[in-house]
Each structure stands twice: as C-alpha cells, then as structure tokens.
Amino acid sequence: MTTYKIENGSLITLRLAxxxxxxxxxxxYKQVGKETTYLSFGENEYLVTTEQQISTIKEINTSKNNIMVLALVNSKIIGIxxxxxxxxxKSEHVGILGIVVSQNYFNNGIGSRIIKYLIDWCKTNKITTKVSLSVRKDNLKAVALYEKFGFSIEGVLKNETLIDGKYFDILAMGLMLDTV
Ligand SMILES: CC(C)(COP(=O)(O)OP(=O)(O)OC[C@H]1O[C@@H](n2cnc3c(N)ncnc32)[C@H](O)[C@@H]1OP(=O)(O)O)[C@@H](O)C(=O)NCCC(=O)NCCS
Incomplete structure (x- = not known):
C-alpha cells in the first residue's frame, strides 16, 4: 500500500483489490462506463455480478501474473x-494493461502513479517480460502517457471500434521489460 497527496490536498491510496x-x-466500472467512450465496454455494459467479481479478485490474488490495483480517496475508488x-x-509472460481514472481526478498524476505501480510489479513478478495494451488511436492523452512510460506502437487495427456509426482505429502498444 502507498499513500500520497495530490495538489488539491486529497490523499490518494494505492492498494491491491x-x-x-x-x-x-x-x-x-459502471460509473466510468458512462463517463468515457475510450473503454472497451460502454454505459450499462459492465454486467458482472458481485459473485463473479469476488471470484475474479480471488483468482487475481492467487495468481502470479495478474494484479488489480485500486486508487482511493477517503476509501472511495477513483481509479483502477x-x-x-x-x-x-506460451503467453504467460505478456501482461495486458488496463487503466481508468474517474474524470473528476484526471490530470493529477494518478494515471501515471497507477501505471508505474503496475510496471514495477511486472518487473518483480518473475514471469512478465512484456506489457501490452490496446488504445484508441484518437485517445491522444492515453497514448502520450503510455509513450512517457516507454511503450511503443506495434501496430494499427483498422476500424476495430464502432461508435454511433463512426469507426475508430486501435493501436497495439507494447513495452519490453528487459530493455527498461
Ligand atoms: C488515460 C487516463 C488513465 C489518464 O489518467 P490521468 O490520471 O488523467 O493521467 P495523469 O494525470 O497521470 O497524466 C496525464 C498526462 O496527459 C497529459 N495530457 C492531458 N491531456 C492531453 C492531451 N489531450 N494530449 C496529450 N497529453 C495530454 C497531461 O499533461 C499529463 O502529462 P504529464 O504526465 O507529462 O504531466 C485517464 O484519462 C482515463 O481514465 N481516461 C479514460 C479511460 C481511458 O482512456 N483509459 C485508457 C484506455 S486504453
């Protein structure tokens, strides 16, 4: 667990789920599904029951190459x-990164802290040697953030996302851990 203060004085805690x-x-996840179209699921599409979520957390916490990190303010989740x-x-060495921060807390460095936490964890779990992710090409902020951490673009998947009749390309990005 790690705790730190952001500019507005809020105390942010990062800990495992x-x-x-x-x-x-x-x-x-239901809330952020409403806030952003950049996630793979949309509003009302995070259809997971409490029992399923508990079992996912159990599985994550007993595995050596999966992790879920929560960012909290006053015990309220503001990022995952x-x-x-x-x-x-053949593929256990690849960790697929997912991240979302509540829009009220954008641009406070929380996304960066979460990504650093995840990468540092991957470097020490003795299995992960590559971190991969998919991001919408027009999600310029996220792409810049990933590049800041050393991710590079490995490919473009054309028209992978369709929202209200408009197609979007997806970038495949990767970070080799043995070179960082
Ligand atoms: C992407 C996301 C996780 C970033 O979280 P965050 O807490 O706002 O990120 P940070 O504050 O750590 O960093 C934001 C950085 O982007 C920069 N930035 C902001 N808007 C930008 C833009 N339009 N273009 C490029 N960079 C931008 C900021 O200056 C900051 O840069 P810095 O680290 O050099 O200071 C968050 O915006 C989010 O959850 N978005 C919706 C879901 C999403 O897109 N998830 C990723 C799916 S692949």
Missing part, C-alpha cells in the same frame, strides 16, 4: 489499474 471491494469495483495474463506457457 480485496474481495470485499467487489461491489465498489462494479459501481466504479489491471494487469491480466494468460495461464498458458
């Missing part, structure tokens, strides 16, 4: 970062 966070996590990896030998 626990099973009793399940309902708060669901509510948070995840590394999700396969159990299969």
């Amino acid at each position: 626990e099973e009793n966070d399940a309902n708060e996590i669901i509510n948070f 970062g995840t590394i999700s990896s396969s159990k299969r030998k």
